[in-house]
Amino acid sequence: MSKYFGTDGFRGEANKALNVEHAYKIGRFLGAYYGREHKCSVVIGKDTRRSGYMFECALTAGLTASGADAYLMHVTTTPSVSYITRTDDFDCGIMISASHNPYYDNGIKLLNGDGEKMEQYVIDEIERYLDGKGAEIPFATGSDIGKAVDYAAGRNRYIGYLISLATHSYKGMRIGLDCANGSTWMMAKSIFETLGAETVVIGNQPNGLNINNDCGSTHIEGLRRLVTENKLDVGFAFDGDADRCIAVDETGRVIDGDLILYIYGKYMKDREKLANNTVVTTVMSNFGLYRAFDRAGINYEKTDVGDKYVYECMRKNGHLLGGEQSGHIIFSK
Template sequence: MGKYFGTDGFRGEANVQLTVDNAFKVGRYVGWYYGRDHKAKIVIGKDTRRSSYMFEYALVAGLTASGADVYLLHVTTTPSVSFAVRTEDFDCGIMISASHNPFYDNGIKLLNGNGQKIEAEIEERIEAYIDGKIEELPLARKEDIGRTIDFASGRNRYIGYLISIPSRDFKNVKVGLDCANGSSSAIAKSVFEALQAKTYVINNQPDGTNINTNCGSTHIEVLQKYVVDNGLDIGFAYDGDADRCIAVDHRGNIIDGDKIMYVCGKYLKEQGKLNGNTVVTTVMSNMGLYKALEREGMRYEQTAVGDKYVAENMLANNYSIGGEQSGHIIFSRYAATGDGILTSLMVMEACVDKKSTLCDLAKEMKVYPQVLRNVRVADKKTARENPKVVEAVEAAAKALGDSGRILVRESGTEPLIRVMVEAETDELCHQYVDSVVDVMEAEGLIVG
């Protein structure tokens, strides 16, 4: 990770860690970099945060000052920006969003010409420019100054693309959607209604400050209750920029990214569409997923945490499906990034085609108890490498043996250390998580 860019772009509290000046400089560098030998074309989307408009204007100012033409998708999802880049011959895509974070945070995600997260070396150059380590870039003059173009039609094309993907309709299926008062509010309902589902939508009235607030994939309990109370067949919850999806079956059970990968991976295998007979996961996936995949004769690969690493592995090996427990799922046949709405369509197709409930399809995977605690620290590297913390982690790993595991890692987007334990019982999980967190507290590493 760089100074400003983490695993999911440049993220921080608006006007604190992420400022308008930062956004302007990102725009200046991106516009210059892609416009060195031709007129650069950049497409921008944003989520519903109040500060997204502020950063959009700052990015546009920087981009056009460097000579780039900028196409505005307005409020839309991250995967729709990726789709536009891939299909409309853009040099680069920019999404303004902090994903599942609170409304007062925001972020700048950069996508390359393939619609994937931009290369680390370009992020490093942008950081150097922000810090004044690169000489000032030339300003465009006269007719070379860039312009902005309304590109709402690009979002409509993306909606049409989503509708075209399922091979069957969802007639008479009662579907609940939690749009997190975010980007999917403008898209998801239209897609499901076009596919003839009986669609019930909650949290689709964004006001700039209610994105992710007690709703969406990070507050799945809201959708659980809604699905059960209204007798729905299935439900899907998205995050702020709709690049992730968590499902709920008709009984209110949570179907997280691991179970979605199992259900969809098995379905793809049955259809002869699981390239390499492999599902790509991160180190955070549950042991139960691996055992279920092995039972079904499927292989798996593990990457570092972050859907960008999953995407890199999938691209290098031409794999069909991969993702994270958090609900970032990539279907490489249709998209270059995680796409929450697409994920929900693929789950729906598996259920409709197999004439089965999501509950029945997902119950074949046994989930091992898992406890994850996010610990806020002053310095992530110092906390993770503290000798006594390392000793506590090694002791827990030795005690768990082959019947469990412990994983301690730095958050890519927040000042957090994530301590995760899987074991045969919840009690053991809590015991070994506590054994590490208690040491961090005794060492004075925890803040807040």
């Protein structure tokens, strides 16, 4: 069991459980570890928490002091950092976020060069360094010192990628969005409206202190009211870093992660695109989901709670769809 890193990164109250020195040392280690044989490049994103700027600066200082270049996507989503890490050939990616937690918490999520959660053996080495047990890392000097690069273009490219996935226009649809005062506060509206939808948006006025505060996927009642009072066709609520999504139908009925998994599973099976005819769930999924899968002739596997374990099962066994009741939905190619 890791001392600092859980299934979703190093998380805790900012400058208490997770402080700026931790962030600096993580940057120092990653810059040296991935820069052993070449100039290391790392992409960094963050959500809207006030402490995110502090951690971004500390990570950047650590990386550049070890000779790595830090590419800053600024406020963006965790999936976007994963995508850009993979497609733009970064050595690793970092997302600064505590997901659905309140503003005073923050976290550091680490991704490998494939945009997946960083390997445990690397995490173990980071923890040794944080505890002062690793070898001393020399400072880069002269032209070897790294640079910080504005990389908002990466976020914009990810937005374009999401738009390209749509198979039809959303013209005529009226969609409610709850952005949790987090990472999607500008992104979600622009994506849906580019596809032709009319949007009504809440949770899109972040001030650094109100992320997930009575809004977003963990406070779905606000979106339910928005959809029913405005007679919208559907609504989507994200968490602070947008790696979770919960939906609401036109009647205000909540469509949680289990129901979303069923909808996607049935859709993919009907089109013969559900590899191994299997969906990966966690032990927290509702029994009703399994009864529905049985009726549809869809197999399933159960893992421990955590999207990390869901993805590990998917990758090991070649499954293409998995997720959690909380709204983590994972597609694999």
